[in-house]
Amino acid sequence: MYRTALGKSIQILVLLFLVIAGLYYGRPFFIPLAFGGLLSMLFLPICRWLESRGISRGLAALLSVLSLVIIIGAVVGLVTWQVTDFAKDVTNMEQKVQELVNKTRQFISQNFGLSEQQQDALLQSQQPSAAQQSTILSSLAGSFFGIIVNLILVLVYIFLFIYFRRHLKRFILLLVPAQQKENAQQILQDVQKVSQQYLTGLGGMIVCLWVLYSIGFSIAGLKNAIFFAILCGLLEIIPFIGNLTGSLIAALMAFTQGGGMPMVTVVIITYLLIQFIQTYILEPLIVGSEVNINPLFTIVVLVIGELLWGIPGMVLAIPLTGIIKILCDHIEPLKPYGFLIGENKSKKKGWTEKLKGWFKKK
Secondary structure, rough: HHHHHHHHHHHHHHHHHHHHHHHHHHHHHHHHHHHHHHHHHHHHHHHHHHHHHOOHHHHHHHHHHHHHHHHHHHHHHHHHHHHHHHHHHHHHHHHHHHHHHHHHHHHHHHHHHHOOOHHHHHHHHHHHHHHHHHHHHHHHHHHHHHHHHHHHHHHHHHHHHHHHHHHHHHHHHOOOOHHHHHHHHHHHHHHHHHHHHHHHHHHHHHHHHHHHHHHHHHHHHOHHHHHHHHHHEEEEHOOOHHHHHHHHHHHHHHHHOOHHHHHHHHHHHHHHHHHHHHHHHHHHHHHOOOOOOOOHHHHHHHHHHHHOHHHHHHHHHHHHHHHHHHHHHHHHHHHHHHHHOOOOOOOOOOOOHHHHHHHOOO
16 A cells, blocks of 8 residues: 555656646747647637627637737837836936946945956956857847747647637537536536636736826826836836836835935835735726735745746636636545635625625626
């Protein structure tokens, strides 16, 4: 019996190792596929609505993809517009940065005995050579081309997933025993519901953050407040880390713009206040509790996602973990793992849930 249990444990570990290795080495294939699958579930209601109006499935799927292209184009246009305004102040910012660098060099020279000439020599030794610069530029160009290719691939996946959704659903139902078909259908419905709620909630959250950060940064007196608000909002797609990074960049820019510590302090207070509003008001009302992953596993899956797939892995970590939790909750042997991943739901409603219910009644 001991040998049997040990053998099963070894098999599970080997399977886990193979899955992790497959996800890591197969990331060029799996990342666009995962984005395509999630986004196809987001646009599925639009496609169904178009089909109910007599539009063919292929044309409805194509219009759904075009709507995503329009959204991406609008966001890119908004960012480009703000970058243009931001570029006008780059010269002044460069002067501030140069003044800060000169003061730093003088401080190092006075306190550490390292002359400015020695600092220049040290910096020049660290600068990349012409060959290295060419390699870096080639790498950046290759990365940009890869992003464009992956974006096109994601759009193709969205179209195909929507168009062949019934075929894929039948395939999944054929894999399960007859007595489990009803449970499998429920899993598919819950996965679609959670994916739609998470993605639509995330989109609404980003728009709300744009407004809140714009107001806060404008009150702080930060130049190009809308640009930094858009940056902080877009970085929200990376949980925890994204908007913190954007706020730190905004605080750094406030310092380089000559605002000093008062402006930096107001920017930091703005970030903390918006985090409070986001956590206790916006998330319960907009995103909801469908993707109820406890904080421990949220951090764990973000780290694992970054190790396996980089930044795309961090973006996909939360919704994919939510889908895994649904599978665990509906499969009897895996229910303990679903409980481990999720949060304990209190029977007594909190004030945010009451507020959410009040809005629904209205």
